[in-house]
Amino acid sequence: MTAPVDFDALYATSDDPWQMRTRWYEARRRALILATLPAQRYANAWEPGCANGELTYRLADRCDRLTATDASAQACTLTRSRVLGRANVDVRRHALPEVVGGGPFDLVLLCEVAYYLDDVALARCLDNVAAALADGGTVLACHWRHPATQHAQRGDAVQEAIDRALGLPLIARHREADFDLAVWCADPRSVAQREGIA
Numbered sequence: 001m002t003a004p005v006d007f008d009a010l011y012a013t014s015d016d017p018w019q020m021r022t023r024w025y026e027a028r029r030r031a032l033i034l035a036t037l038p039a040q041r042y043a044n045a046w047e048p049g050c051a052n053g054e055l056t057y058r059l060a061d062r063c064d065r066l067t068a069t070d071a072s073a074q075a076c077t078l079t080r081s082r083v084l085g086r087a088n089v090d091v092r093r094h095a096l097p098e099v100v101g102g103g104p105f106d107l108v109l110l111c112e113v114a115y116y117l118d119d120v121a122l123a124r125c126l127d128n129v130a131a132a133l134a135d136g137g138t139v140l141a142c143h144w145r146h147p148a149t150q151h152a153q154r155g156d157a158v159q160e161a162i163d164r165a166l167g168l169p170l171i172a173r174h175r176e177a178d179f180d181l182a183v184w185c186a187d188p189r190s191v192a193q194r195e196g197i198a
Helices: 007-013 024-036 054-062 073-082 119-132 155-166
Strands: 042-048 063-070 089-093 105-111 133-144 170-175 179-185
Touching: 007 073, 024 054, 024 133, 024 170, 024 179, 042 054, 042 133, 054 063, 054 073, 054 089, 054 105, 063 073, 073 089, 105 119, 119 133, 119 155, 133 155, 155 179
Parallel strands: 042 063, 042 105, 063 089, 105 133
Antiparallel strands: 133 179, 170 179
């Protein structure tokens, strides 16, 4: 069994433990996440596992309201600093598998976070996400595909579990050697179909 990760200890030694600010890998992954979202704007979004707020900062431009959460107090402090002055962002300390208040959400992002949960906690998390999703809502999940000793399970297994649990149409997928990015939405139309050009 994998020991729980002490995220506060990680942030005690670095304000960017995964080098999200400096790695091209991270910048590219963020750009793909934002480009894969089917809507230009979301009314109410939730980003669990916000880390130091690099994705939060960019996602805030696309949301009327964004709730960013993390299990680490220091991560929340860093995210608050990153989004300072953005009144549409609420940063809270919160841990999965529980759902945060403030829903229903028309967008939930599960990025590099669900593989820390064991099977029981993941199933509970996905039940909670499904219950907190607004009618017509969107879930985007992106997970690392390589083995990692600190993860309770592989990213591919998590993505498959999300697909089974949500029961929503898979509308977009970008899969490569390093990560799997997928989007599920009750509205199965493509972006072109939504805009009336296809």
